[in-house]
Amino acid sequence: MERVDHLAHERNKSEFDVDAMKIVWAGSPHAFELSDRISKLVASDPGFRKDNRTMLSRKDLFKNTLRKAAYAWKTIVDLHLSEEEAAKLRFYVDEPAYTDLHWGMFVPAIKGQGTDEQQQKWLPLAYKMQIIGCYAQTELGHGSNVQGLETTATFDPQTDEFIIHSPTLTSSKWWPGGLGKVATHAIAYARLIVGGRDYGVNGFIVQLRSLEDHSPLPGITVGDIGMKFGNGAYNTMDNGVLQFDHVRIPRDQMLMRVSQVTREGKYKQSDVPRQLVYGTMVYVRQTIVADASCALSRAVCIATRYSAVRRQFGSQNGGPETQVIDYKTQQSRLFPLLASAYAFRFIGEWLKWLYTDVTQRLQANDFSTLPEAHACTAGLKSLTTTATADGIEECRKLCGGHGYLCSSGLPELFAVYVPACTYEGDNTVLLLQVARFLMKTVSQLGVKKPVGTIGYMTRVDHLMQCRCGVQRAEDWLNPSALLEAFEARAARMSVACAQNLSNFDNPEEGFAELSADLVEAAVAHCQLIIVSKFIEKLQQEIPGKGVKQQLEVLCNIYTLFLLHKHQGDFLSTGCITPKHASLANDQLRSLYSQVRPNAIALVDAFNYTDHFLGSILGCYDGNVYPKLYEAAWEDPLNDSVVPDGYHQYIRPLLKQQIRTARL
Ligand SMILES: CCCCCCCCCCCCCC(=O)SCCNC(=O)CCNC(=O)[C@H](O)C(C)(C)COP(=O)(O)OP(=O)(O)OC[C@H]1O[C@@H](n2cnc3c(N)ncnc32)[C@H](O)[C@@H]1OP(=O)(O)O
Ligand SMILES: Cc1cc2nc3c(=O)[nH]c(=O)nc-3n(C[C@H](O)[C@H](O)[C@H](O)COP(=O)(O)OP(=O)(O)OC[C@H]3O[C@@H](n4cnc5c(N)ncnc54)[C@H](O)[C@@H]3O)c2cc1C
Structure with a gap:
C-alpha cells in the first residue's frame, strides 16, 4: 500500500533547499553521508528495536541493554566500522549504556x-x-x-x-x-x-x-x-x-x-597545570554541548510535526479546524526552541573547535587558553542543558494530552535528558566557575588584555555608557545592534557584581553573598557567546537556495527571544529602553510569520529516522491518529479484555454496591 504523506502540503510550502540545509546541520557533506547511512542501518535492523522499553521491568530492561550493546559491538566488528562510524552507531542505537562511559570517559x-x-x-x-x-x-x-x-x-x-x-x-x-x-x-x-x-x-x-x-x-x-x-x-x-x-x-x-x-x-x-586532572570533565562537557542540540532538535521535530497535524477550533462553514501551529501562542513557544536547536548546533561545533585548539596548545606546553576553555565548556554546558531540559518539557506541553503518552517519545526523552543538568557538574556550580573567571577578568582590566570570548571587555568603557540606536522594529535585524545590546548587558552585569564585591572585606564571603547575581552575570556572558557565534557563522558563505536566509531568521529569533525573555536585565542595566523592548517584540512576531511556512522543512533538515525519533506524534508522514490507535491496543494491559485482578478486586466491590443499593 502506498504511504500517504499527511505533511506533503507543508513540505511544498518551504522556501529553501532542504537537502542543502541537511548538510549545514550535519556539519559537512561527509558528516551528512555518515549520519544518514548509519541511522538507516540501525533503523532497519530489528535487533535495535526500542519501542518496548518503557514496559519492561528493570531486570529485563537491563538485560536487553546488555544484549543490544553486545549486538552493536558485533555489528561494528562484522562490518569493520571505523571509530567514527562506530560512535555514530552507538549514538543512533539511542540507549544509555555502560559503553557510553567506557568510550566517553574511561578511554x-x-x-x-x-x-x-x-x-x-x-x-x-x-x-x-x-x-x-x-x-x-x-x-x-x-x-x-x-x-x-x-x-x-x-x-x-x-x-x-x-x-x-x-x-x-x-x-x-x-x-x-x-x-x-x-x-x-x-x-x-x-x-x-x-x-x-x-x-x-x-x-x-x-x-x-x-x-x-x-x-x-x-x-x-x-x-x-x-x-x-x-x-x-x-x-x-x-x-x-x-x-x-x-x-x-x-x-x-x-x-x-x-x-x-x-x-x-x-x-x-x-610542568603541566594541576587542573589537567580535571581534563576529562572539560572534554565531556564539550561533547554534552554538542549533544544538547540533538536532544532539543528531536523534541522540536516531534512538536513541530504534530502541531501541523493537530487541529483545534476555528472551523469555517464546516471546513477543517485551524492547525495548532498557526496559533501565535504556539509559535511563540515553539519557534524559539527551533531556533535554539540550530543555535546549539553551531555553538557545539565551535566548542569542538575550541577544545581541539586548546588540546593542541597543551601539547605544545601553551596553557594560556585553559581558563577560557574551562569557563566556556562549564558555562555552555550549563546553559544548553538547562534550556534543552526545559525545552523538551515545553514540547511535551505543546503536544497537549498526547504528549503525555510514552508513545509520543517525549516523557522518555525528558527523563533520559534531565540528569544532564546535574552530571558532569551541577549547572549552578558550573555557572559559579564562569562567574569566578569573569570577576578575575574585570579585576585585571588594564593589566591583562582580555581575549577570545571575553575580548568584548576591552571596550568596557564604551559598553558601560553606550545607547541603543534602534528606532524601528527592523533595526533589530542589524547584527551590530544585537551584539552591542548583548555585550553591554553582559559587561554591565559583570562590572556591577565586581563593584558590589569590592564592598566586602573578605572576597570569598562577598562571592557567597552575591552568588545569585553572579550566576545571572554568567548567564548573560554565555548567552552572548552563543549569539555572537551564531552571527559569526552567518558571515561565512553558506550554499543552497534560501538556506542562509532561513538561518538569519532563526538567528534573529534566538537573539530577540532571549532579549524579550531577559528584558528585565536589559532594562535595569539601561542597555535598552521600554520602547526598544517593545520594538524587539514587534520584530519577533514578524519573524514567527516568516518561519511558519518553513517550519516542517526546518525540522526535516535534522534528517531523523522514525526509529531514532521514537515518536508516533513526530513520524515523518504525519499519520498520527491511526498509529496512536493501533499502539494503544499493543499495550500489555489490553492483552485481555477483563483485567487480571477483576475477580479479586472489582467483582466483590460491584457486588457490595448492589447490596447497598437494595437497602
Ligand atoms: C561521544 C561521547 C559521548 C560521551 C558522553 C558521555 C556520557 C555522559 C554520561 C554522563 C556521564 C556523567 C559523568 C560524571 O558526572 S563524572 C563526575 C563529574 N563531576 C563534576 O563535574 C564535578 C564538578 N566539580 C568540579 O568540576 C570542580 O570541583 C569545581 C570546578 C566545581 C571546583 O573545583 P575546585 O574546588 O578544585 O576548584 P576551584 O574553584 O578552587 O578552582 C581551582 C582552579 O582550577 C580551575 N579549574 C576548575 N576546574 C577546571 C577544569 N575542569 N579545567 C581547568 N581548570 C579548572 C579554576 O578555574 C581555578 O582556577 P584559578 O582561578 O585558580 O586560576
Ligand atoms: C545520571 C547520573 C550519572 C552520573 N554519572 C557519573 C559518573 O559516571 N561518574 C561520576 O563520577 N559521577 C557521576 N554522576 C555524579 C554527578 O557528577 C554529580 O551528581 C554531580 O557532579 C553533582 O554533584 P552532587 O550530586 O554532589 O550535587 P551537590 O553538589 O550536592 O548539589 C546539590 C545542590 O547544591 C548546590 N550546590 C552545591 N555546591 C554549591 C556551591 N558551591 N554554591 C552554590 N550551590 C551549590 C547545587 O547547585 C545543587 O542545587 C552522575 C550523576 C547522575 C545524576
Missing part, C-alpha cells in the same frame, strides 16, 4: 591523563573491549566538591603499590555509570598520600571484577544504586556504588601525566 581519561607507556598498555585492551571501564569520581558525600573526595590512595614503598581505601561510608563511590554491574576496571579518583602527606585528588586505574567470572576482586564491594527517574529512560544504565577495603594496585596504575610518584616514594609535579 579519554587514560588518553588525557596517562603517560605514553600507560596509554600503550591500557588503550589497546580498552579499544578491543577486553576490559570495560568506568569513571569513578563522585562519592556518596561529595560530587561537586572534587577537592573534598575522601577515598585514599596511600603509597606503600615496601611493595611499590598504592593501597586504595574507602575510610568512611560517605567515601563510597556513588553514581558512576557502568560501575554497578558491568565494568571490569575503573578510573577511581582518590587522595594521593605519599610519605604521610596529602597531595590532593588523582586518578588511578583499578581492576574491580575478575576477567574470568566477573566476581568482584578481594576488597571490592560493588553494586547498582537503584531505580532512577522515569520508566525505561536512564534505568538502562547501571549507576553504581563501590567501596574499597585496602585494595592494592601496582604503582604504575596511578595516571601519571600530571604528577608522578617514583619507586623511592618521591612525589613529582610535571
Whole structure:
C-alpha cells in the first residue's frame, strides 16, 4: 500500500533547499553521508528495536541493554566500522549504556591523563573491549566538591603499590555509570598520600571484577544504586556504588601525566597545570554541548510535526479546524526552541573547535587558553542543558494530552535528558566557575588584555555608557545592534557584581553573598557567546537556495527571544529602553510569520529516522491518529479484555454496591 504523506502540503510550502540545509546541520557533506547511512542501518535492523522499553521491568530492561550493546559491538566488528562510524552507531542505537562511559570517559581519561607507556598498555585492551571501564569520581558525600573526595590512595614503598581505601561510608563511590554491574576496571579518583602527606585528588586505574567470572576482586564491594527517574529512560544504565577495603594496585596504575610518584616514594609535579586532572570533565562537557542540540532538535521535530497535524477550533462553514501551529501562542513557544536547536548546533561545533585548539596548545606546553576553555565548556554546558531540559518539557506541553503518552517519545526523552543538568557538574556550580573567571577578568582590566570570548571587555568603557540606536522594529535585524545590546548587558552585569564585591572585606564571603547575581552575570556572558557565534557563522558563505536566509531568521529569533525573555536585565542595566523592548517584540512576531511556512522543512533538515525519533506524534508522514490507535491496543494491559485482578478486586466491590443499593 502506498504511504500517504499527511505533511506533503507543508513540505511544498518551504522556501529553501532542504537537502542543502541537511548538510549545514550535519556539519559537512561527509558528516551528512555518515549520519544518514548509519541511522538507516540501525533503523532497519530489528535487533535495535526500542519501542518496548518503557514496559519492561528493570531486570529485563537491563538485560536487553546488555544484549543490544553486545549486538552493536558485533555489528561494528562484522562490518569493520571505523571509530567514527562506530560512535555514530552507538549514538543512533539511542540507549544509555555502560559503553557510553567506557568510550566517553574511561578511554579519554587514560588518553588525557596517562603517560605514553600507560596509554600503550591500557588503550589497546580498552579499544578491543577486553576490559570495560568506568569513571569513578563522585562519592556518596561529595560530587561537586572534587577537592573534598575522601577515598585514599596511600603509597606503600615496601611493595611499590598504592593501597586504595574507602575510610568512611560517605567515601563510597556513588553514581558512576557502568560501575554497578558491568565494568571490569575503573578510573577511581582518590587522595594521593605519599610519605604521610596529602597531595590532593588523582586518578588511578583499578581492576574491580575478575576477567574470568566477573566476581568482584578481594576488597571490592560493588553494586547498582537503584531505580532512577522515569520508566525505561536512564534505568538502562547501571549507576553504581563501590567501596574499597585496602585494595592494592601496582604503582604504575596511578595516571601519571600530571604528577608522578617514583619507586623511592618521591612525589613529582610535571610542568603541566594541576587542573589537567580535571581534563576529562572539560572534554565531556564539550561533547554534552554538542549533544544538547540533538536532544532539543528531536523534541522540536516531534512538536513541530504534530502541531501541523493537530487541529483545534476555528472551523469555517464546516471546513477543517485551524492547525495548532498557526496559533501565535504556539509559535511563540515553539519557534524559539527551533531556533535554539540550530543555535546549539553551531555553538557545539565551535566548542569542538575550541577544545581541539586548546588540546593542541597543551601539547605544545601553551596553557594560556585553559581558563577560557574551562569557563566556556562549564558555562555552555550549563546553559544548553538547562534550556534543552526545559525545552523538551515545553514540547511535551505543546503536544497537549498526547504528549503525555510514552508513545509520543517525549516523557522518555525528558527523563533520559534531565540528569544532564546535574552530571558532569551541577549547572549552578558550573555557572559559579564562569562567574569566578569573569570577576578575575574585570579585576585585571588594564593589566591583562582580555581575549577570545571575553575580548568584548576591552571596550568596557564604551559598553558601560553606550545607547541603543534602534528606532524601528527592523533595526533589530542589524547584527551590530544585537551584539552591542548583548555585550553591554553582559559587561554591565559583570562590572556591577565586581563593584558590589569590592564592598566586602573578605572576597570569598562577598562571592557567597552575591552568588545569585553572579550566576545571572554568567548567564548573560554565555548567552552572548552563543549569539555572537551564531552571527559569526552567518558571515561565512553558506550554499543552497534560501538556506542562509532561513538561518538569519532563526538567528534573529534566538537573539530577540532571549532579549524579550531577559528584558528585565536589559532594562535595569539601561542597555535598552521600554520602547526598544517593545520594538524587539514587534520584530519577533514578524519573524514567527516568516518561519511558519518553513517550519516542517526546518525540522526535516535534522534528517531523523522514525526509529531514532521514537515518536508516533513526530513520524515523518504525519499519520498520527491511526498509529496512536493501533499502539494503544499493543499495550500489555489490553492483552485481555477483563483485567487480571477483576475477580479479586472489582467483582466483590460491584457486588457490595448492589447490596447497598437494595437497602
Ligand atoms: C561521544 C561521547 C559521548 C560521551 C558522553 C558521555 C556520557 C555522559 C554520561 C554522563 C556521564 C556523567 C559523568 C560524571 O558526572 S563524572 C563526575 C563529574 N563531576 C563534576 O563535574 C564535578 C564538578 N566539580 C568540579 O568540576 C570542580 O570541583 C569545581 C570546578 C566545581 C571546583 O573545583 P575546585 O574546588 O578544585 O576548584 P576551584 O574553584 O578552587 O578552582 C581551582 C582552579 O582550577 C580551575 N579549574 C576548575 N576546574 C577546571 C577544569 N575542569 N579545567 C581547568 N581548570 C579548572 C579554576 O578555574 C581555578 O582556577 P584559578 O582561578 O585558580 O586560576
Ligand atoms: C545520571 C547520573 C550519572 C552520573 N554519572 C557519573 C559518573 O559516571 N561518574 C561520576 O563520577 N559521577 C557521576 N554522576 C555524579 C554527578 O557528577 C554529580 O551528581 C554531580 O557532579 C553533582 O554533584 P552532587 O550530586 O554532589 O550535587 P551537590 O553538589 O550536592 O548539589 C546539590 C545542590 O547544591 C548546590 N550546590 C552545591 N555546591 C554549591 C556551591 N558551591 N554554591 C552554590 N550551590 C551549590 C547545587 O547547585 C545543587 O542545587 C552522575 C550523576 C547522575 C545524576
